Amino acid sequence: MNVTNSLKRLRVRRSFKLFRMDRTQITLMILLTAGGVFMILPLVYIFNHALKPYSELFLFPPRIFVQEPTLSNFTEFFVVLRDSTIPITRFLFNSLIVTGIGTFMVIIVSSLCAYPLAKHRFPGHKIAFSIIILSLMFVPEAMQIPRYVVVARLGIMDTYWGHILPHIAAPVSVFLMKQFMDQVPTELLEAGKLDGAREWTVFYRIVMPICMPAVATSAILTFQSIWNDASTSVLFMQNDAMKTFPYFLSTITNNLANQVARQGAAAAAALIMFLPTLIVFLVFQRKVISTMAHSGIK
Amino acid sequence: MQSEIKPAHIPVPDSAVKSRLAGLFREIWKYRLSYLFMAPFAVSFFLFILVPVMAAVGLSFTYFNTIETPRFSGWDNYQFMLSQDVLLLKHALPNTLTFALLVGPGGYIASFLLAWLIAQIPDRVRIWFVLAFYAPSLAGAVVMNIIWQPMLSGDRIGYLNSFLLKMGWIDEPQLWVLDPKYLMMSMVLVTMWSSMGVGFLAMLAGILNVDRQLYEAARIDGIKSRLQEIWYITIPYMKPQMLFASVMAIVGAFKAGDIGEQLSGLKPTPEYAGHTIHNHISDFGLIRYEMGYAAALSVVLLLMIYGFNRLSWRLFGSKGDE
Numbered sequence: 304m305n306v307t308n309s310l311k312r313l314r315v316r317r318s319f320k321l322f323r324m325d326r327t328q329i330t331l332m333i334l335l336t337a338g339g340v341f342m343i344l345p346l347v348y349i350f351n352h353a354l355k356p357y358s359e360l361f362l363f364p365p366r367i368f369v370q371e372p373t374l375s376n377f378t379e380f381f382v383v384l385r386d387s388t389i390p391i392t393r394f395l396f397n398s399l400i401v402t403g404i405g406t407f408m409v410i411i412v413s414s415l416c417a418y419p420l421a422k423h424r425f426p427g428h429k430i431a432f433s434i435i436i437l438s439l440m441f442v443p444e445a446m447q448i449p450r451y452v453v454v455a456r457l458g459i460m461d462t463y464w465g466h467i468l469p470h471i472a473a474p475v476s477v478f479l480m481k482q483f484m485d486q487v488p489t490e491l492l493e494a495g496k497l498d499g500a501r502e503w504t505v506f507y508r509i510v511m512p513i514c515m516p517a518v519a520t521s522a523i524l525t526f527q528s529i530w531n532d533a534s535t536s537v538l539f540m541q542n543d544a545m546k547t548f549p550y551f552l553s554t555i556t557n558n559l560a561n562q563v564a565r566q567g568a569a570a571a572a573a574l575i576m577f578l579p580t581l582i583v584f585l586v587f588q589r590k591v592i593s594t595m596a597h598s599g600i601k
Numbered sequence: 602m603q604s605e606i607k608p609a610h611i612p613v614p615d616s617a618v619k620s621r622l623a624g625l626f627r628e629i630w631k632y633r634l635s636y637l638f639m640a641p642f643a644v645s646f647f648l649f650i651l652v653p654v655m656a657a658v659g660l661s662f663t664y665f666n667t668i669e670t671p672r673f674s675g676w677d678n679y680q681f682m683l684s685q686d687v688l689l690l691k692h693a694l695p696n697t698l699t700f701a702l703l704v705g706p707g708g709y710i711a712s713f714l715l716a717w718l719i720a721q722i723p724d725r726v727r728i729w730f731v732l733a734f735y736a737p738s739l740a741g742a743v744v745m746n747i748i749w750q751p752m753l754s755g756d757r758i759g760y761l762n763s764f765l766l767k768m769g770w771i772d773e774p775q776l777w778v779l780d781p782k783y784l785m786m787s788m789v790l791v792t793m794w795s796s797m798g799v800g801f802l803a804m805l806a807g808i809l810n811v812d813r814q815l816y817e818a819a820r821i822d823g824i825k826s827r828l829q830e831i832w833y834i835t836i837p838y839m840k841p842q843m844l845f846a847s848v849m850a851i852v853g854a855f856k857a858g859d860i861g862e863q864l865s866g867l868k869p870t871p872e873y874a875g876h877t878i879h880n881h882i883s884d885f886g887l888i889r890y891e892m893g894y895a896a897a898l899s900v901v902l903l904l905m906i907y908g909f910n911r912l913s914w915r916l917f918g919s920k921g922d923e
Binding site for chain 2: 327328331332334335336338339340342343344345346348349366367411412413415416418419420423425426428431434435436437438439440441442444445446447448449450452453457468469471472474475477478479482483485486502506516517520523524527531577580581584585588589591592593
């Protein structure tokens, strides 16, 4: 009896071969899909908005879906580009350099800092961690002017460092990685050390691979915040050639807040601006999910 | 008597202090590698966060209009805040508290539930659900507003109004974002919708991180329902991520401010119904150019956030992780 029953169940499972799901999973998928459709509207909107002709861009109340898609916004965007004194590729290049180096450095610096915070009982580790947590509760507005003074004194105005360095200290990344490193069993590190591994090797070979999900998650966060940040361009860059893409984007629309001109170009630019974030999210989130499915801490 | 005790006592603490200091130095030297690991972060943290925050705290004791040099004014800013700033005491403070107490725990619980549900579905499709639920955070605040404007629009065409009218639950269209009565509710609703942020991602990673053998072991030990699994295995195991998400939820809820102005399209919000402390800070700092007072407000907000974090840590009893 039992054998035939389980055989039957096996056959039922086979019929959903694609995902190999049971019944609860299917119900769940349906419910989540319903919710997900509502949640994903912003993405749908960004894509649709870029394809809207002028007659639809200004509808009130705004519509999410485009009725008569057109590529004219992109043509307009390229006209704007042609007219700008500094080639758009320069802004894009700046943005890529700054975001690429910035994200990489944040990951390295944060994980280096999180490891001793999580695993070493050095004097002052509690205070150090508390200060980092406290700093993330402070509202940035009041810090703007002192921060400007620091950047000016360091002499990094109008350099790439002026974009990158203010982002390097990322309390959220340190906090996130420290929390994941807390979960790494200390015995594992001890075993590594018994085998003759030095502190650096333990960190690089044991802790980092286990904490890949945290690394990927903070990479997503950091990329998102640096890529979208126009404030370093506004505050620390006087030379237009050193400014970044989001700043350029804001110049398309800023001076014409309630005007019609260039709104199409802005919609197209918003999509172009958004695509890298989306790609980075997908790549790194996939990493989070796949490292989980196959390893896990044993 | 006294003269006898004194000479006996003085050398003892002296040598004790000395040996303790020596011990501390020895300890610090032993952990020199730990400090080396932290050095890059420490330097940049000091320059770009600690110094500016300290400067802001210093500015909170001055009158500073961003043009003239700051003039020391002692506790004046704080005194004004507690005794005369009617807008703060009557609107910003209660609004912030209401908003944070609804959105903080609400968003936190919603993120955990969704993260758990998403962890239950098959690996291959999971990423698309994560993308969908993270979409509001990914797309940013501006887009969020455009999605909700048609929903909450105050005329008959607004989706919510037309639905409620059709059902006969209301007789005339309601101004969901312009009526001071409803603005706070709309703000909470929209923020909840977009609250699947970094805490959600961290908790999802934490749930997926739980060793599957633990569940099997627990099943043998007599755990039957999924709820028991969550309570006895998932949550204890992923405590670090839960703590991270709770701190982020509290910080996010208290720092929020733009949402009210974006939804209503007015600055300040109608009858200050959606005026939060964060609005108050940018109002004083960036519009009235009273940086000293804005800094004082930031300090008070920091203290509030810290207080609520302590409270939540005590509630969840995770003192050891602090």
